[in-house]
Amino acid sequence: MLLAIDAGNTNVVFALLEGRTIKGRWRIATDPRRTGDEYAVWLMQLLAIRGVKAQEVTQIVISTVVPRALHNLEILARHYFEIEPLIAGQGKAEYGIDIDVEQPSSLGADRAVNAIAAHDKHAGDLIVVDFGTATTFDVIDFNGAYKGGIIAPGINLSLDALVGNTAKLPRIAIAAPKSTSVVGRNTEDQMLIGVFWGYVAMMEGLIARIRAEIGRTAKVIATGGLAVLFDEATNIFDAVDADLTIDGLAIIAERAASK
Incomplete structure (x- = not known):
């Protein structure tokens, strides 16, 4: 079985896969100070609940946008699973796609992995919208080349900034408003x-601008925790795929195994 690890700015997601089928998924808050031993105590218990032994994991692939977290995840793989992990974008786990931007090395691993999965699962030009700590818009052409994108503040980040920098505004939960009216009657x-x-409005406007710039029809794929919430409020998404990043890591692992 494959253990895919996606270390983001907010959470680290661990997914256990047989082929492309996800057998289990767990997440823990991202903390670069968390040691490999601490990860192991937490993860081994979760695997045991599912009846999975460490020896059943035969491959590990890691994607991270938090460089300081990588070392301890590598220790987890080596010490507790006795596996040398694949690191997305490096060695046998290279992306294998054309990254057509000014600084290819600056592209976040999660965005490259999303591009790989999106192109594998969908034909034509694509726009991937990923709702994370930041909300990213990534453009992948019909050949699978990464062409660039947009980075916007994530909605929770925006709300934190609003509440944290005002004296009287209360903290509210992110949810769809009960009314479609855009004239609020209370704070x-x-x-x-x-x-x-x-x-x-921001998403719809930016996607319209991207499509106009591409000059061709582009399918929009949404992923990330809030994708389902926003999918109910707009018809701009052609597909919502919560497992896009994990699928991309599975594809990278498959390709590495065949080399």
């Missing part, structure tokens, strides 16, 4: 309208 409603419908 909380006005905040939710601004954050939620403002974000929808």
Whole structure:
């Protein structure tokens, strides 16, 4: 079985796969100070609950946008699974796609992995919208080349900044407003309208601009925790795929195994 590890700025996601089928998925808050031993105590218990022994894991692949977290994840792989992990974008786990931007090395591993999975699963030009700590828009052409994109503040990051830098605004939960009206009658409603419908308008506007610049029809794939929430408020997404990053890591692992 494959253990795929996606270390993001907010959470580290661990997924156990047989082929492309996800057998288990767990997440823990990202903390670069967390040791390999601490990861092991937590993860081994979760695997045991599923009846999985460490020896059943035969391959590990890691994608991270938090460089300081990588070392301890490598220790987890080597000391507790006795496996030399694949690192997305390096060695046998190279992306294998054309990264057509000014500084290819600056592209986040999660975005490259998403591009690989999106092209594998969908034909034609693609726009991948990933709702994470930041919300990213990635453009992949019909040949699978990564052409660039957009980085915008994530919705929770925006809300934290709004609440943290004002004296009287309360903290609110991210949710779809109960009404479609964009004229709020109280402070909380006005905040939710601004954050939620403002974000929808931002997405729709940026995607329209990307499509106009490409000059061809482009399918929009949404992923990340809030993708389902926003999918209910707009018809701009052609598909919502919560497992896009994990699927991309599985593809990288398959390719590495065949080399």
